[in-house]
Amino acid sequence: MKINLPPYAGPAQWLWYFGFRGFCIMVLIFLMLPLLIIIPLSFTSTPYFVFTHKMLTLDPAGYSLRWYHHLFTDPSWMHAIRNSFIIAPIATLIATILGTLAALGLSRSHMPLKQFISSLLILPMVVPLIITATAVFFYFSSLHLVNTYIGIIIVHSILGIPFVVITVTATLAGFDYQLVRASQSMGASPWYTFFKVTMPLVMPGIISGALFAFMTSFDEVVVVMFLAGPEQRTLPLQMWVNLRYNINPTILAIATLIILLSVVMLLTLELLRRRNARMRGLE
Amino acid sequence: MAATSPETLTLEGGADLKRALRRTERRRRLGAFSLTVPLLLFVLVFFFLPLFKMFWLSIANPTIPEYMPHTVQALRDWSPSTPVPEAAYKAVAEDLKHARADHTFGRIAKRLNEEQPGSFTLINKTAMRISRVDHGPWKAALIKIDKAWGEKPIWRLLKRQSAPFTADFYLASLDMKYNQQGQIVQKPVYDRVYVPLFIRTFWMSAVITLLTVLLGYPLAYWLTALPDRTSNLLMICVLLPFWTSLLVRTTSWIVLLQGHGVINNVLVWAHIIGDQHRLKLIYNQFGTIVAMTQVLLPFMILPLYSVMRGISPSYLRAGISLGAHPARAFWKIYMPLTLPGIGAGGLLVFILSIGYYITPELVGGQSGQFISNMIVYNVQQSLNWGLAAALGTLLTGAALVFYLIYNRLVGAGKVSLG
Numbered sequence: 089m090k091i092n093l094p095p096y097a098g099p100a101q102w103l104w105y106f107g108f109r110g111f112c113i114m115v116l117i118f119l120m121l122p123l124l125i126i127i128p129l130s131f132t133s134t135p136y137f138v139f140t141h142k143m144l145t146l147d148p149a150g151y152s153l154r155w156y157h158h159l160f161t162d163p164s165w166m167h168a169i170r171n172s173f174i175i176a177p178i179a180t181l182i183a184t185i186l187g188t189l190a191a192l193g194l195s196r197s198h199m200p201l202k203q204f205i206s207s208l209l210i211l212p213m214v215v216p217l218i219i220t221a222t223a224v225f226f227y228f229s230s231l232h233l234v235n236t237y238i239g240i241i242i243v244h245s246i247l248g249i250p251f252v253v254i255t256v257t258a259t260l261a262g263f264d265y266q267l268v269r270a271s272q273s274m275g276a277s278p279w280y281t282f283f284k285v286t287m288p289l290v291m292p293g294i295i296s297g298a299l300f301a302f303m304t305s306f307d308e309v310v311v312v313m314f315l316a317g318p319e320q321r322t323l324p325l326q327m328w329v330n331l332r333y334n335i336n337p338t339i340l341a342i343a344t345l346i347i348l349l350s351v352v353m354l355l356t357l358e359l360l361r362r363r364n365a366r367m368r369g370l371e
Numbered sequence: 372m373a374a375t376s377p378e379t380l381t382l383e384g385g386a387d388l389k390r391a392l393r394r395t396e397r398r399r400r401l402g403a404f405s406l407t408v409p410l411l412l413f414v415l416v417f418f419f420l421p422l423f424k425m426f427w428l429s430i431a432n433p434t435i436p437e438y439m440p441h442t443v444q445a446l447r448d449w450s451p452s453t454p455v456p457e458a459a460y461k462a463v464a465e466d467l468k469h470a471r472a473d474h475t476f477g478r479i480a481k482r483l484n485e486e487q488p489g490s491f492t493l494i495n496k497t498a499m500r501i502s503r504v505d506h507g508p509w510k511a512a513l514i515k516i517d518k519a520w521g522e523k524p525i526w527r528l529l530k531r532q533s534a535p536f537t538a539d540f541y542l543a544s545l546d547m548k549y550n551q552q553g554q555i556v557q558k559p560v561y562d563r564v565y566v567p568l569f570i571r572t573f574w575m576s577a578v579i580t581l582l583t584v585l586l587g588y589p590l591a592y593w594l595t596a597l598p599d600r601t602s603n604l605l606m607i608c609v610l611l612p613f614w615t616s617l618l619v620r621t622t623s624w625i626v627l628l629q630g631h632g633v634i635n636n637v638l639v640w641a642h643i644i645g646d647q648h649r650l651k652l653i654y655n656q657f658g659t660i661v662a663m664t665q666v667l668l669p670f671m672i673l674p675l676y677s678v679m680r681g682i683s684p685s686y687l688r689a690g691i692s693l694g695a696h697p698a699r700a701f702w703k704i705y706m707p708l709t710l711p712g713i714g715a716g717g718l719l720v721f722i723l724s725i726g727y728y729i730t731p732e733l734v735g736g737q738s739g740q741f742i743s744n745m746i747v748y749n750v751q752q753s754l755n756w757g758l759a760a761a762l763g764t765l766l767t768g769a770a771l772v773f774y775l776i777y778n779r780l781v782g783a784g785k786v787s788l789g
Contacts, residue, residue: 222750
């Protein structure tokens with residue numbers, strides 16, 4: 089970054105220039121600090137959550153893969169990881185299919201009650217999670233859906249739906265229906281048009297909605313806390329239990345891996361955004 | 372005679388064109404609507420019905436009508452200013468004998484005790500002993516078991532609990548109760564739990580929202596002013612935390628803020644504080660506010676950034692070229708244009724934060740708890756589902772009010788997701 093000040097700038101301008109940038113950089117550090125701390129600390133060789141003297145002097149003895157090893161050998165952690173990778177993809181699939189269909193309907197100009205219905209579909213995001221969890225717990229306890237995988241999957245799909253509806257509707261908002269007409273005028277069947285013209289253009293929206301839905305389920309702990317028995321314990325719930333009852337740095341190891349997963353997701357989203365912009369000729 | 376009228380066009384087969392068009396239009400509307408039907412049904416059954424059931428639980432009061440039907444019947448025409456009739460004593464004796472035989476008297480005792488402490492012992496004791504009495508007069512028999520049956524409060528309570536619906540849970544949520552005379556009064560100060568907690572939830576959320584504006588606004592402005600390459604790079608610092616698990620970030624704040632955590636250790640190492648005087652940064656309000664501000668900051672920055680990107684810098688330049696001081700031009704021209712962004716981000720952060728549970732529970736200690744922590748306590752520990760449902764309904768109502776404002780301001784579904 090080069091300094092972008094006119095040569096005649098007075099001390100007040102200098103102070104403002106650096107003060108403002110300094111403040112912004114502090115805010116960025118504040119945002120990133122928790123992530124930056126956790127990664128090195130996950131390689132600690134002690135069972136404590138502190139940077140030991142050995143770690144600070146970069147002594148190799150201060151570092152180890154002990155907690156990663158523990159993570160991958162401990163049956164309860166492995167069970168939780170497996171559960172999360174069962175529940176999140178299924179919930180994502182349900183949310184994506186239902187959400188995409190609804191968004192296709194909502195973006196048609198003939199859709200009745202458009203505003204009202206889209207506000208209804210956004211509500212699961214607005215109602216506090218704790219309320220959703222409580223309400224569903226009351227409701228499911230009479231349907232015998234507490235302590236089942238299916239109960240958790242249903243609620244996680246509900247939580248993911250608003251994201252899919254929002255992203256797909258946004259993608260469709262810029263969609264040029266002339267393309268559909270062009271395709272049909274040249275003799276393509278509606279299905280062929282859908283899969284060859286509509287889908288590729290809407291796909292980035294669907295995928296980013298699905299990613300949001302996946303992360304929502306993958307990160308969700310409140311609903312799971314109410315609905316899961318020991319059998320259904322997911323990764324966030326296992327982390328929660330670890331934090332509450334037997335805290336040890338294994339949680340830092342899994343946290344680092346989750347940060348890595350977030351980086352991958354973020355890169356995917358960015359690539360999608362660029363592809364989307366390119367296809368519409370915006371770049 | 373429509374076909375012959377000159378204003379009406381007819382199709383080849385003689386069909387009315389207007390009607391045909393209307394039919395097509397209707398079919399299209401139906402087609403669009405039918406795409407949303409599966410999702411609407413799914414959300415209705417698994418989201419709105421549960422919410423409705425929660426609301427139902429907050430007003431339903433089935434215990435006494437179900438387990439003490441005779442008492443309900445006998446007290447129907449009784450008014451608290453008149454003496455309790457012998458028929459009511461007989462009904463209570465009968466109902467409690469049944470309840471003892473069916474093992475349901477525990478539920479009666481629990482429900483009455485929620486409203487009037489001490490009733491638990493009274494009901495249990497009476498249910499045990501009345502079974503051994505097989506003939507009246509019942510009034511004397513009941514009073515012999517416990518003097519309370521000779522006094523008004525328990526009868527007033529039974530009468531009140533005879534109704535199938537109740538406002539009791541809402542009264543309890545607002546720290547009110549019935550006194551011995553059956554009037555609604557505020558609980559004594561030392562006994563108030565929920566109103567102070569609601570107030571705390573709202574003001575802490577307001578503080579967090581304000582902090583996110585103060586920290587997010589300059590950063591969002593800077594990001595829009597920077598060249599695209601740099602701003603995209605710095606945007607990662609905003610988006611990555613946004614995408615990282617809430618539990619991971621909360622864990623990290625524990626590592627940073629605890630007594631022997633990173634921040635205290637750095638301060639001690641730099642001799643700013645002594646080893647004996649480590650700062651208490653966590654398990655209090657401070658911890659909750661710091662952690663939640665960091666967690667929710669991206670929700671402020673992203674809408675602000677998208678609004679600011681749409682504002683042309685030439686407005687500001689025009690203001691300055693016309694002689695305004697840069698600060699004045701900023702305040703009078705740029706700031707008002709960003710108000711929709713501040714409103715959207717602020718409402719989003721506020722709505723999210725009044726319902727937070729995980730972060731206050733983990734880093735809040737006693738003084739940093741939110742109303743949601745009490746909802747969980749009532750569901751899982753004190754098992755008072757009616758009270759939990761009433762608190763939940765009130766919180767949902769608050770969130771919905773702010774959502775309606777948000778809708779007015781931003782429009783439904785126009786939530787920016789980065």
